[in-house]
Amino acid sequence: MLALVTAIAAAGHDEDLAPLLDACASAGLHARAVAWDDPTVSWQQFDAALLRSPWDYTERLPEFLAWCDRRDQQVSLLNPVHVIRWNTDKHYLSDLATFGIPVVTTTFVEPDAEPLQALQAFLGTEPAPEFVVKPTVSAGARDTQRYARAQEFAASNHVARLLDQGRGVMLQPYLPAVDRAGETALIYFEGSFSHAIAKGALLQPDAAALTAPFAAGDISSRSAGADELALGEQVLVAASRLLRLGQPLSYARVDLIRDDGGHPRLLELELIEPSLFFAQAPGSADRFAAALASRLSGDTIRARTGTG
Structure with a gap:
């Protein structure tokens, strides 16, 4: 049986959950949605656990990672636990940059830094008219805000608040292309490209930082450009090497x-x-369910035969 892992706080917010449950049933895969923080769940009944919407992990990171470690002793976590640990903190962008991945220029500010000094140093090297302040552990643009250079004082207070909470901070230029065309998100199942979507800009000038760990946005289907697909493949190859993965994510x-x-x-x-x-992306839930069924069938065979 496959656990589709959500959170009590995310109930009713995960629009992917129902279609994935239906697709798993059609693929002959017995799946059930359960919350990671529900103490009544008996995890021994599951063969694997697929993280889908444990979106409150950003507020409970030590507790969540400890839960992942415990589950890793009982079920096959998808993606694996060392991937989860690496990806919960956006310092991973630095790792990918060292592999030659063109990431959005990012300056990290650690909790022991002086906020205004760190921000002024960033602005001294970054010519962009606008910039973004966000925590290194965040989901759905929570606690993330867009600033103009003239808002240095307000931005430094934002940085200070995050640092006072013991959280790392990221400073990035705000790229105006997001206002014109949004972001492109490339989705992959078992290492194979499935579909792309466009995400409209979430951060508006002079708007307050978002506080919910899940944020709605303007979402539409998009045909990815050849250069975007090439970069997507490059990113996955770099991540696989960094994480020493033996099989696709x-x-x-x-x-x-x-x-x-x-x-x-x-x-x-x-x-x-x-x-x-x-x-x-019609058909994408079925593609994912088929990929999961194939993986879990292969994992079961390997477990029974003792092969790696």
Whole structure:
């Protein structure tokens, strides 16, 4: 049996869950939606657990990671636990940059830094008229805000609030292409490209930071460009090498945005709990369910025979 892992706080917010349950049933895969933080769940009944919408992990990270470690002793986690640990903190962007991945320019500010000094150092090297402040552990643009250079004081207070909470901070230029064309999200199942969607801009000028761990947005289907697909493949290869993966990731979402030169850059690599936007890509839930059924069948055979 497959556990589709959500959270009590995410109840009613995961639009992918119902179609995935239906697709799993059609594929002959017995799946059930359960919350990671529900103490009544008997995890021994499951063969594997697929993280889908444990979206409150950003507020309960130590507790969530400890839960992942415990489940890893009982079931096959999808994606694996060391992938989860790596991907929960957006410092992973630095790792990918060292592999030559063109990521959106990012400056990390750690909890022991002086907020205003760190922000001024960033602005001294970054010519963009607008920039973004966000925590390194975040989902759905929670606690993320867009600022103009003239809002340095307000931005430094935002940085200070996050640092005071013991959270790392990211500073990035706000790329205006997102206002014109949004982001492109590439979705992969078992290492194979499935579909792409466009995400409209979430961050508006002078708007307050979002507080919910799940954020609605303007979502539509999109045909990915050849350069975007090439970068998506490059990102997955780099992640596989960094994480020493022996098989493809069960799922991945590669979020891209174009820079001022029109070139795609990596904004985020989502390997934990990304929305997969089945509604915008007919047949995609069935493709994912078929890929899961194939993987779990292979894992069962290997477990029975003792082969690796």
